[in-house]
Amino acid sequence: MKLIIDTDPGIDDAMAIAYAAAAPEIDLIGLTTVFGNTHVHQSSRNARYLVDKLGLAVPVAQGAPFAHGEDDHSPSEHVHGPEGFGDLTEIPEIGQNHDLSAAAFLVEMARQHPGELVVCAVGPLTNIADAMALDPEFASNLKRLAIMGGAVYCPGNITEHAEANIYHDALAADAVFSAPPETVLVGLDVTLKTLYKSADFEDLALRSPDMGAFLRDISRFYLKFYKEIGGLEGCGLHDSTAVIACTHDHMFDSVQTGLKVATEGKAIGATVPDETRPPVWVCRDVDGAGVVDLFTARVASLP
Incomplete structure (x- = not known):
């Protein structure tokens, strides 16, 4: 499966990219970057650093800053x-970004691989909306869009109504859901059922002494946040779960519904069922233990 990850690395993004690099069923053909967990220039630098660390020959195309x-x-x-x-602050600038912008790169790759390309968006949906605006055929050229975002049947995480990726560009998200490609939404309804604990990271580091240890080390900051803010003994495999949904949809229970996104007011960023919109697949349940085990098994195969 040909895959592009639209990303804002980000600790859980790094985990998802490592998973995609290790998964034999995934042909990762590029990364596109967006603002979100970091400024977009940091997202691009971090993505290029990860590509180098993983020994991948894939381009990084920089996208929307705001x-x-x-x-x-x-x-x-x-x-x-x-x-x-996390606590790693000295991250080298390695390589250069692709000549095309993220939106233009997405459009071009979808044209080159019509009906084959899956895009997994694990940050704000700005680049996806921009690609749809740039080329009216972009959505139909995609095989599928997987989105880590939303909280359709559960509370949000950045507000009581909204999940962070959707909240950070509610206008773009609403534009995507107004005329979506074949889409699966992998939101907080399922990703908080995939907790990855400190002991899991330690096990991963033992089995993958380079990449696994790197993920363990940067995750300590993330785990502390989850413990202090949410009282959770682990972090959700948010972005990795969305990548896994691209190839292992049998691990998920989903329903179809149209969605709209609140673009103003107190509920901004809320993902609300709307049967007047084209339907997307919304994940409502997941084999959480299975996702955790699959993530570990795949990433543990890395050096």
């Missing part, structure tokens, strides 16, 4: 650290 209608962004430093990788 949400639609905005000209500033405040990253989630309290969740992912000042540079996106």
Whole structure:
């Protein structure tokens, strides 16, 4: 399966990219970057660092720096650290970004691989909305869009109504859901059922002494946030679960519904069922233990 991950690395993004690199059923053909957990230039630097660390020959195309209608962004430093990788703050600049913007790269890859390309968006949906606006055929050229985002049948995490990725560009998200490609939404309804605990990271580091140890080390900051803010003894495999949904949909229970996104007011960023919209698949349950085991098994195969 040909895959592009649209990403804002980010600790859980790094985990998802490592999973995709290790999964034999995934042909990772590129990363596109967006603002979110970090500023977009940090997202791109972190993505290129991960590509190098994983020994991948895939391009990184830089995308949107801000949400639609905005000209500033405040990253989630309290969740992912000042540079996106927890306590790791010295991250080298390796390589260069692709000549095309993220949206243009997405459009071009979808044209080159019509009906084959899956895009997994694990940050704000700005690049996806921009690609849809750039090429009216982009959505139909995709095989599927998988989105880590939303809280349709459960509370949000950045507000009581909204999940962070949707909240950070509600306008873009609503545009995507107004005329979506074949789409699966992997939101908080399922990702908080995939807790990855400190002991899991330690086991991963033993089995994968380079990449596994790197993920363990950067995760300590993330686990502390989950413990202090949510009282949880682990972090959700948010982005990795969305990547896993691209190839292991049998591990998920889903329903079809149209969605709209609140774009103003107290509920901004809320993902609300709307039967007047084209239907998307919304994951409502997951084999959480199975996802955790699959993640570990795949990433443990890395050096």
